[in-house]
Amino acid sequence: MKNTRNPFILTPFVPKQYFCDRENETTQLCKHILNGRNVALFAKRRLGKTGLIRHCFEQDEIKNAFNTFLVDIYPAGSLKEMTSLFAKEVFSNSKAPGIQDKILRGLKSVQPKIAYNELTSTYSLSIGMGDIVQPEKTLEEILSIIDGMKKPSIVAIDEFQKIRDFQEKNAEAYLRTAFQKCKNIVFLFTGSIGHSMNNIFKSPDKPFYNSAVMMTINVIDRDVYKDFALKMFHSGERDIEEALIEKCYDYFDGVTWYNQLMMNEAYAQTDKGGTISIEAFDSIYEAIIAQQAFSYQELFSRFSSKQKQLLLAIAREDKEGAMVTSQAFLQKYGLGGASSSQTAAIALKKGNYISDNGNKKQITDLIFRDWLKKL
Ligand SMILES: Nc1ncnc2c1ncn2[C@@H]1O[C@H](COP(=O)(O)OP(=O)(O)OP(=O)(O)O)[C@@H](O)[C@H]1O
Ligand SMILES: [Mg+2]
Numbered sequence: 001m002k003n004t005r006n007p008f009i010l011t012p013f014v015p016k017q018y019f020c021d022r023e024n025e026t027t028q029l030c031k032h033i034l035n036g037r038n039v040a041l042f043a044k045r046r047l048g049k050t051g052l053i054r055h056c057f058e059q060d061e062i063k064n065a066f067n068t069f070l071v072d073i074y075p076a077g078s079l080k081e082m083t084s085l086f087a088k089e090v091f092s093n094s095k096a097p098g099i100q101d102k103i104l105r106g107l108k109s110v111q112p113k114i115a116y117n118e119l120t121s122t123y124s125l126s127i128g129m130g131d132i133v134q135p136e137k138t139l140e141e142i143l144s145i146i147d148g149m150k151k152p153s154i155v156a157i158d159e160f161q162k163i164r165d166f167q168e169k170n171a172e173a174y175l176r177t178a179f180q181k182c183k184n185i186v187f188l189f190t191g192s193i194g195h196s197m198n199n200i201f202k203s204p205d206k207p208f209y210n211s212a213v214m215m216t217i218n219v220i221d222r223d224v225y226k227d228f229a230l231k232m233f234h235s236g237e238r239d240i241e242e243a244l245i246e247k248c249y250d251y252f253d254g255v256t257w258y259n260q261l262m263m264n265e266a267y268a269q270t271d272k273g274g275t276i277s278i279e280a281f282d283s284i285y286e287a288i289i290a291q292q293a294f295s296y297q298e299l300f301s302r303f304s305s306k307q308k309q310l311l312l313a314i315a316r317e318d319k320e321g322a323m324v325t326s327q328a329f330l331q332k333y334g335l336g337g338a339s340s341s342q343t344a345a346i347a348l349k350k351g352n353y354i355s356d357n358g359n360k361k362q363i364t365d366l367i368f369r370d371w372l373k374k375l
Contacts, residue, residue, distance in 0.1 A: 004236045004237075004272075006236075006264055006267050006268060007232040007235060007236060007267065008229075008232060008260050008261075008263040008264035008267055009260070009264075010260055010261065010264055012050045012051055012054065013051070013054045014051055014054075014055070016055070016058060018232070019051070019055055020220055020224070020225060020228040020256075021220050021221070021224045021225070021228065022048065022051075022052055022055060022217070022220070025052055025215075025217050026052065026055055026056055026059065028215065029041070029052065029053075029056050029188075029215065030056055030059055030061060030062055032213050032215070033056070033062060033066070033154060033186050033188075034061065034062075034065075036186060037186070037212070037213050038179075038186060038187040038188070038189070038211060038212040038213070039186075039187075039188050039189070039212055039213050039214075039215050040160075040188075040189045040190075040191075040197065040200075040201045040208075040212040040213070040214050040215065041053070041188060041189070041190045041191075041215045041216070041217070042190065042191050042192065042193050042197040042198075042214070042215075042216055043192070043193060043216050043217045043218070044192065044193050044255070045192050045255075045355075045364065046255050046256060046257035046258070047217055047218070047219060047255060047256050047257075048217065048220075048256045048257075049158075049190045049217065050070075050072075050158055050190065051256075052217060053070060053156050053158070053188060053190060054070065057070070057154070062154070065151065065152070066151060066152055066153055066154045066186075067093070067095065067096040067099075067146070067149060067151050067152075067153040067154070068093075068095070068153070068154045068156075069089055069090055069093055069096075069146070069153065069154065069155045069156065070089065070156040070158060071085050071086045071089040071155070071156070071157055071158065072085070072158040072159055073085060073086075073157060073158065073159055073160065073162050073163070074158070074159040074162060076162060076166070077165065077166065077167060078135070078166050078167040078168060078171075079135040079136065079139070079166055079167075079168050079171050079174070079175075080132050080135040082135075082139075082163075082166070083132055083135040083138050083139045083142070084132060086139065086142060087103070087107075087112070087125055087138070087142055088124065088125050090103060090142055090145075090146065091103050091112075091124065091125035092122075092124055092125070096149065096153075097150075099145075099149075100123070102145050102149075103125065103142070103145060106141055106142075106144070106145040107138065107141050107142070108141060109132075109133070109134050109137040109138045109141060110131045110132055110133075110138050111131060112125050112126070112131075113125075113126045114126065136174055136178070139178060140178055140181075143155075143178060143179070143181070143182055143185070144182075146182075146184075146185055147181075147182045147183060147184045147185055148184070149184070152184045152185065152186070153184065153185045153186070154185070154186045154187075154188060155185050155186075155187050155188070156187075156188040156189075156190065157187065157188070157189050157190070158190050158191075159190070159191055159192075160189040160190060160191045160197070160200070161191040161192065161194065161196035161197045161200065163175060163200075164196045164199075164200070172200065172206065172207050172208065173207045175207075176207035176208050176211065177207075179211075180211075187212070189201075189208075189212060193216070201214060202214075219253065219254035219255060219256070220254065220256060220259075222246070222249055222250075222254060225245070225249060225254070225259055226242060226245045226246065226249070229245045229259075229263050230242070230245070232263070232267070233267065233270070236267065236272070237272050237273060238267065238270045238271075238272060238273070238274060238275070238276070239270075239274070239275035239276070240263075240266060240270070240275065240276050241275065241276065241277045241278050243278040244266065244276060244277065244278045244280065244281060245263070247278060247281050248262040248263065248266075248281070248284075251281075252366060255366075258366060258367075261288055261367075262284055262285070262288070265284045265287050265288055266280065266284050269283070269284060269287070285370075288367060289367060289370060289371050289374075292367055292368075292371065293371065296368055296371045299368075300372075303348075304344070304347075306340055306341075306343075306344045307344045307347060307348055309333065309335060309344075310324065310335065310341055310344045310345060310348065311348065311353065311354070311363065311372055312333075312372055312375060313329070313332075313333035313335060314354060314361055314362065314363055314369075315363050315369045315370075315372035315373050316333070316372075316373060317329070319362075320357060320360055320362070321357045321360030321361050321362035322360055322361055322362075323359060323360055323361075324341050324342070324345045324361050325338040325341055325342055325345075345361055348361075349361070352364055353365075353368075
């Protein structure tokens, strides 16, 4: 029987006993926070940035000394939407004492409403977009409530590079000024490696220049991840061939999310007392692709025919990616002129379906790439 909890957690918050390594990074990040430094944490996608922040929030020296807030602004397209997400996160933080009351009394620029969820027996803040007339003012009020709390706070803003796409032209300058006024808050900014995060923090002519310590994370070391995976299997009275862990790690270049996904499925396919061998690689990966197939089909159907052609062609090139405007590539896949390919590539990149690898383009989601290859 497979009766224990699968120890390979796939949600952004990984409880301590299932969290792999990141010891140095955790120490470093906690040290900066305790020194009152703002931190800009940037790394490639899916390596574990958000997980690291949540893990730091769970460390005793942080948990006991700070109120912690994490808001993911990926869905926000404006300061107004960011403010609404932020207000909801702050309101729902049950660990910050009296926060709900403070928000209800402290917000003057909006009339917050409370929604009660009978299923979960919880209250949440309901601020309609139309209610936020002056997002700058509302955001300032929320920050001032947090800043005025007895304990200092950490405010982590995930996917911070999104501020570059906000409708308001002055969002960056405004946010910098608003954050600078806070005396009792450490800010953490996380984002994906790329032009935007670099430009926000490293350009001398930009408002956030030099405002945070830059920190990055890399893949978890191969042997360290291997030992972790073995330990997790053993704790569930199962075994796994080391070669299978290595094959998964290498196939996905060690990216944490894929490691965890493959090990989660490998564990699910192993009976208590059993051992899973390297031969199972294909069946594990097939199962994962099959789990995603429905959403990939749905996603794929929404692209224009040019975008579909381009995605299929890039997926068929090798791991390094494709030069999407080179004559050789265009001819090989019958893609026609360079300019229509370029236009399709720009749209695909904007949606993060493809990403840059030097001057080549790759499919961002490696599982999507392998699904495309099968079409
Ligand atoms: N140290 C870790 N130990 C175990 N699992 C982890 C660890 N770090 C991350 N994970 C797992 O990997 C997944 C991806 O991590 P996370 O969401 O933190 O990455 P990210 O860099 O923030 O990704 P994105 O670029 O998509 O925002 C998580 O859902 C979690 O399951
Ligand atoms: Mg993240």
